[in-house]
Amino acid sequence: EAQVTQNPRYLITVTGKKLTVTCSQNMNHEYMSWYRQDPGLGLRQIYYSMNVEVTDKGDVPEGYKVSRKEKRNFPLILESPSPNQTSLYFCASSLSLQGYEQYFGPGTRLTVT
Amino acid sequence: AQTVTQSQPEMSVQEAETVTLSCTYDTSESDYYLFWYKQPPSRQMILVIRQEAYKQQNATENRFSVNFQKAAKSFSLKISDSQLGDAAMYFCAYKMNYGGSQGNLIFGKGTKLSVKP
Numbered sequence: 001e002a003q004v005t006q007n008p009r010y011l012i013t014v015t016g017k018k019l020t021v022t023c024s025q026n027m028n029h030e031y032m033s034w035y036r037q038d039p040g041l042g043l044r045q046i047y048y049s050m051n052v053e054v055t056d057k058g059d060v061p062e063g064y065k066v067s068r069k070e071k072r073n074f075p076l077i078l079e080s081p082s083p084n085q086t087s088l089y090f091c092a093s094s095l096s097l098q099g100y101e102q103y104f105g106p107g108t109r110l111t112v113t
Numbered sequence: 114a115q116t117v118t119q120s121q122p123e124m125s126v127q128e129a130e131t132v133t134l135s136c137t138y139d140t141s142e143s144d145y146y147l148f149w150y151k152q153p154p155s156r157q158m159i160l161v162i163r164q165e166a167y168k169q170q171n172a173t174e175n176r177f178s179v180n181f182q183k184a185a186k187s188f189s190l191k192i193s194d195s196q197l198g199d200a201a202m203y204f205c206a207y208k209m210n211y212g213g214s215q216g217n218l219i220f221g222k223g224t225k226l227s228v229k230p
Contacts, residue, residue, distance in 0.1 A: 031216050042117075042204060042220035043158075050216070058217060090158060097216045100146045100165070100208065104158035 004105035023091030032074040037088040119221035136205030153201040
């Protein structure tokens with residue numbers, strides 16, 4: 001089944017404790033992206049990757065890191081999480097940068113206390 | 114910068130009736146895509162319908178259809194014969210269609226749709 005998976009689905013952590021949210025897709029997509037969703041703000045792009053080893057900042061990159069060492073994986077790293085990073089996070093992928101359909105993962109609910 | 118505006122934070126419809134969700138957007142581009150996504154309580158983002166800006170014909174997917182007015186930069190979603198399972202948050206989204214952009218989907222803030230039995 002073609003899908004985007006994220007882990008964990010729920011995470012509660014404390015300020016400053018490094019964490020990684022994994023994202024994996026099995027559709028051989030070149031383009032992957034991370035979004036965060038906050039009430040009243042819709043979804044906003046954090047980082048994106050056009051292919052392996054090619055990543056760039058989205059609209060709200062502060063406090064986040066990403067890496068793209070393999071085509072299928074695109075982990076989101078929070079080196080020192082803060083309470084304002086409490087949010088719902090989505091990973092998405094599409095065939096290419098120009099691909100018109102993005103497939104979303106199930107979301108990761110992160111709470112930073 | 115492109116923006117997407119959904120002016121109705123909440124809407125309500127009676128089961129089996131029709132409801133229209135509004136969306137306007139601002140762009141200076143001529144080649145782009147528009148989308149409606151549904152987010153039920155499970156939080157999964159589900160693509161409902163897609164419209165290519167170069168197509169004049171309005172997209173339709175079963176009970177879902179759009180009214181795309183390119184000159185007015187309007188992209189409304191009509192849900193016919195509403196069902197209880199249609200209750201969800203609906204997001205309108207925009208995406209440019211050429212290299213050089215960051216492939217970013219730009220989302221509106223969403224409209225919460227309730228369906229009354």
